[in-house]
Amino acid sequence: MKYVNVAIDNNNDNTDILYTYACEFDEIKIGNKVYVPFGKGNRTKAAYVFEVLDKISININKIKYIDHIDEEISLNKEIINTCKWIRQQYICRYIDSIKCFTPAGSLSKRGKIRTPYKDFEGEYKSIKDLTMEQSNALDRINPFIEKQEYKTFLIHGVTSSGKTEIYMRAIDKCIKMGRTAIMLVPEISLTTQTIERFIGRFGSENMAVLHSKLSLGERYDEWMRVKKGKVKILIGARSGVFAPFENIGVIILDEEHETTYKSDKTPKYDTVEVAIKRAQQNNGIVLLGSATPSLISSYKAEKGLYEKITLKKRYNEANLPEVQIIDMREELKNGNKTIFSVALYNEICNCLDNEKQVILFLNRRGYSSFISCRSCGYVLKCKECGISLTYHKSNNKAICHFCGYTEDIPEQCPECHGKYIKHFGVGTEKVEEVSKKLFPQSIVERLDLDTTKRKGSIDKIINNFKKGKTHILIGTQLVAKGLDFANVGLVGIISADITLNISDFRAAERTFQLITQAAGRAGRGNESGRVIIQSYSPNHYAILAAAKHDYGEFYKTEKMIRSMLLYPPYSDLIQIIISSEEEEEVQLRSEKVVQDFINKAGNKSKKYIFGPHPAPMNKINNHYRYQLLIKCLPENRLIYTQIITEIKLGISTDRNAKYLISIDINPYSFL
Structure with a gap:
């Protein structure tokens, strides 16, 4: 006879404790999914085993028995330990953490295996010689893989510096040692491109895919392929960190700085933290890659918690794109009230004439409007904490989303007393409309949440641009994240101020990251590209540092400000x-x-x-x-x-x- 402590699958804080049951099954182990009688009515409920005991101190005459063990679904000891940690770290229930690891959907009634991306042929790229920087990076990473010793590496590499090749070689080494690998990307839009490359290198039979755009049935079948050991590599978005692998050798987070790695649903976990926790228990490594690492990751590297690897050159030795900042205040003074500066319009014409493609980036977020003077660039900011105020149309007030400070909308600019102070708002849809009018001979497409609601729409838009069918691609941050197109000659950032003036202490960091990432889409082929940044605050340190591709200068300034105000990483x-x-x-x-x-x-x-x-x-x-x-x-x-x-x-x-x-x-x- 054995005894088990289980967490009941019940969404109620009153039952968020471990319950003890007797068990007549000798094969019972930590992580098993079981069914138990629960409550006064002894209703059958699912539960998960957290502890297995040989004896207990309570009165065994009143104890209930496990009905049966689920033969299909089970977790392992490492996962259960991670669930305990998640519950404490993010203040959630046992069952909330468990459901991160268990599959959605169910077994097909027809017994058919649902395999997403089964028709993908893969994108094979011949494995070229590594650059000196790539070789040095792997020389530092490989010893930890070989020794099966935990380590987190922060790979700070400029855009197109060859980080993906480092990821693939680390994964290949782990697989040859009989270990498994998790490869995460921040957006579903990037998943397809990553899958094509990995199929080309490793073959589709060795990979599974997990993300929210799959059907429930597809997610269930992919989960089972991982659980049964049929694959060694998992590619996915944020939730892929919970793949039920054994013996994890490496967990990779590409574009580690992205906010999408932080869950906004219970449990509100940070994917980087979960990845590190799992790697520690598996004696594996974590690779955090970015051209613009989060300030927190850079700070941890500075303090020795991560080992930093720097890649300063693009893999093809191409120069980083030339960046030009346009002062939109001057455009206004010169009578240009359109969304395109003269320089951006002319450069778009030049690109199209030379059969180069154009990306226009505008991160128009739903609740990130701000109040700005178009004459001098002044932005209404909170008198308490210095964060830009957000316009609330319902009560015509300017409100700080951080501390609650409120003030009336001024009739004129407090700085220059100009009359052009108003709610600033241009979205991607308007940019698309204007672009079609100005460039009627060009094919224009838009990539944002409004155009990607249907399944497969993201892949269709990206493939059209990749094949050259689309001449101008307009989008939000979806177009700034890791996409690799060789024929992009120009990236135009319509308004850097939209992210600069969001009500968040990270506004400057997000602006620097998005400008740098968007700029990195240009000149990835054999010719260097151009970037034009339009701004009403052209002298802001984040914009100036991004234009110079100077992460170090930005980090130094931002760290000083965070330290003074006790914002993360100092709290x-x-x-x-x-x-x-x-x-x-x-x-x-x-x-x-x-x-x-x-x-x-x-x-x-x-x-x-x-x-x-x-x-x-x-x-x-x-x-x-x-x-x-x-x-x-x-x-x-x-x-x-x-x-x-x-x-x-x-x-x-x-x-x-x-x-x-x-x-x-x-x-x-x-x-």
């Missing part, structure tokens, strides 16, 4: 959202949460608490929302998360409560 930001159908109730409870936190953490914590204030998106699904933010210094992380866990548990287990609580550690959105 963790903990966001707490309280919501309720009753506005007065949510306000009162938010204030009580703050007071409960102070009572437990001490009066010194007051200066690190911002709010509570109405959340920027104050009402969703008939629920009013209040937000508070806590700056958590490294030495306080454990105690603060313990306190917040206690507060959350008290709220979520109160059957009379008329409100809900949501917690996000280091969120990438403050809406």
Whole structure:
């Protein structure tokens, strides 16, 4: 007779504990999915084994028995340990963490195996000699693969420096040692291009794919291929980090700086952190690659937590693209009120005449509008924390999405007293419309969330551009992430200010990254390309550093600002959202949460608490929302998360409560 402690598949905080059952199956092990009688009515519920015991101290006369073990679905000990860590790290339930690792969908009733990308032929590229920088990188990486010793590497390589070849060779070495590999990309739009290259190198029979655009059936079958050991490589977006592999040799995150690696749904995990946790338990390595590493990753490399590898040259020795900054204030003064500067218009004409392709980038996000003076470039900013204010049309107010500061919209610019101060807003759809009018002989396509809703639409748009059928591609950040097109002669950044003035302390970092990444799409063939940046703030340090391809200068400036204001990496930001159908109730409870936190953490914590204030998106699904933010210094992380866990548990287990609580550690959105 054995005994097991299991987590019940039940979405209720009241049952978020481990329950003990007796087990008559000698083969039971940690990670098994089992079915058990649960509750007063002994309803059969699914559960997952977290511990196997030979004896227990409770009264065995009242103990219940496991009904049976699921023969198809099971996890391993490493995954269960990671689930425990996720529950504590991101303040979620056992079952929330478990469901990250279990498959969506179910077995086909017809017994048919659903294989996505089965018709892909692959993109074979002959393996050329490595550059000196690539060879040096692998010389530092390979010893850890050979010794099966954990290590995280930050590969800081300029765009088109050959990072993908380093990834492939690391994977190849792991596979030859009988180990497995996970390759992650930040956007589904990049998955197809990565799959084609990997099929060309490793063959489709050795790979599985996991991402949210697959059908539930496809996801289930791909999960099972991984679980049964039929493949050695998994390619996917964020959720691919949870692939049920054994003996993981390498986990790779390409474009590691991207915000899409942070989940905005429970559990609100950071993919980089989960990858490192899994690699540590498997004695594997993590490769974080980017031309614009996140400030946090660079800081960790500086402190010795990661080993940094730098690639300064493009693999074909081509020069980085020439970058020109256009001051849109001057364009306005000269009577040009269109979205294209004279320089950008002329360069587009020049490119099209020479049969080169053009990418026009505009990261028009839904709630990131700002209020700016088109005469002098002045932007309304919060008097409390220096973050740009967001225009709220419903009440005609300028509001800080970080601390809640509010002010009226001025009738004239406070800086130059000009009359051109207003809500700034141009989207990709308008850019597409104008481009078609100005360049009627050219084929223009748009790549954003509105044009990629149908399955396969992303691949179709990208393939059209890749084959030269599309002359001008207009898009949001989807076009700035890792896509490799040899014939792009020009990248035009319509407005760098859209990301520069989002209500987020990372605004400068996001601007630098997106400009650099978008610029990196130009000149990837044998000829160097050109980049034109349009801005009303042309002297901002992020724009100037991006134009010079100078990551070091940007990092130095941004790190100094973060240090002064105690933003990450010098603290963790903990966001707490309280919501309720009753506005007065949510306000009162938010204030009580703050007071409960102070009572437990001490009066010194007051200066690190911002709010509570109405959340920027104050009402969703008939629920009013209040937000508070806590700056958590490294030495306080454990105690603060313990306190917040206690507060959350008290709220979520109160059957009379008329409100809900949501917690996000280091969120990438403050809406």
